[in-house]
Structures are given as C-alpha cells and as structure tokens.
Amino acid sequence: MPRTTPPRPFDAASVFPELAGMSRTTTRLRPRPGAPTVRESSVGGPLLWPADEPWASCSQEHDAPFALKTPDEVRTLRRIHAQEVWTAEDHAEVSRINIGHDPSLLPEGPHPLIPVAQLWARDVPGLPFPEDTDLLQVLWCPFIDIEDRRGSEAVQLRWRRAGDVAEVLDAAPEPLYVGTDELVPVPCVLHPEQVREYPATHDLDPDLAARIDSREEDRDTGYRGALSVAPGWKTGGWAAPFTFRDSGGPEELRCARCSAVGEPLLTIAHAEWDAETDSRRPIEEAHDASTTPTKVTVGRGYSLQFYVCPIDPRHLPVTVMQ
Ligand SMILES: [Zn+2]
C-alpha cells in the first residue's frame, strides 16, 4: 500500500514570493513494520552483505551502568507490549528483562553493529550515491550517546554496488547485549514518497521568518507544520527544524576531510508526524495509527541527521542531533 501526503493547504510561494525556488525534494521513507529481505530497502532489516567481508563492528568500551538486554529480549518485550492482554507470566517476564543483565557480562573487544537502514538507489531518487554504487547501508552501535560519537566507528555507512555482492551473508552477527532498546529498530519495510519542503524558519531571513510567524493561525495548517521541513524518517531535503546548532551555523556541518558544508543525507526521527505536522499524515492511515513504527528514539525524542559531503559522499558524514 502506498503512503500519500495530502495536498498542501496553501502555496507558500504565492503568499511569500521570496520562497519561490526554495523548496527541495525529500524522500519520506515511511517505514512500517514488516519482513523486508536483503533485496529491499528497509529500516532495521537484513543487509545485502558480502559473505567474505567482515561485519561492521565497534570496539569502544561501554562501561556506563546500562540495563543490558539481549536482542531476543528486546523482541520479546515488544511482542508482549503489543498484546492487549498480558498474562501473569508476561508481567514477570517484562519485569525480569527490565532489570537488565550485569554490565560485567559485556564481552571485551569489538562487538557487531546492528542494521539501521538499507537504501536502494531506485527507492531514494536524488540521494547522492557515489559513482558506480546503488546501495547505502547504515549501521550503529546500540548503546546510548550515538549523537556524541560523530566520526567514530559507532556509526558506519557502507556504499555498495549490489552487483558486486556475489555470495550474500546469511546470518548477520548480533551483539550479545544492547545498551538501550531505543536504538534497536523494529524491522520495517519502506513506502517511499517524494514530497517538496521549504526550509525551517530558522534557516530563513529573520524578517521573512517574522512575517511567516505573524501569519500562523492554526498550528497544523500553517507554514511550520504543513510546508516547511517534513517530519519522519527521510532522505535529502532541508535541515531539521529543531536545532542545537543555532549558534554554530554551518561551521558545524563542515566535512572533516575537505571542509565543504554538508547536505542533509538521512534523517532519523522519533515520530513520523505529531500534532503540528498532522497534515502530513498519509491519507491511507487513520488518526490513531502509530506515529513511532520503528521504535527508535535518539536523544529523548529529537532527530538525528546525517550530513553528506557534497564533494565526495564517501567522506565521513557529519552526524547532528537536532
Ligand atoms: Zn560500541
């Protein structure tokens, strides 16, 4: 089933002529729980990974007092939480899992990363794939503070040419424990949809932003909610609306290798829409549909954006929480 954004309530450029030419295309990924294969784009799904290539791993130590859970326990918790009725055993199981395992059980040495997203070029037109590649894979380490680890091995991107993967790895290694289930995506298939979006008001000329603000009446049909940056998981488009980088400006988005200012590559969001952006809820989905299909939460509900170097997408992306 496709996911379709309803028509926009008004034309931004006819009300504010300065906005003409400022909209960008973004691909809303629309992850929804499912059983993706290695040949499909996905969130939290299996990756098309060469059998003869070492799996991505992280060797940082995670010695903070995490309530360690095994990946199977995370799946069990989610299965129980999805049930309307819990048995006494379910209650006991949830309590037991939530206590967590003793942190001293964490094995030393490198631990496998987990799949976050796999994007085939055919599903995300406009994503700047390096020449001769058609597949982007994103993996991370399922412990907190992902957002503070820019440039570290805790978040890794792989650009591939699918045709180069002769023999596919059939069982990806999993870490023995995860530090937080908030970084473990529910396996989701994608229903990509391309939409246009305008910049967040903090990225506009202050005078124009003030005029836009003074016109806002209803939150969900105004510029902020309906026309500026689209919510949810997506590629391309503009920088996310809520930001910690107001003081740093574009400096913070510069590529560490060549200093070019990064462009939004992938946005990982807590919610697919909220009260303010309800006009972007797909017409195929009801008011009470889940807004958090992936169950991923970065930094207590903000979003995580990867910025790619416009000179060479293989340069390490800049990661910003906002
Ligand atoms: Zn790690």
Ligand SMILES: [Zn+2]
């Ligand atoms: Zn660069």
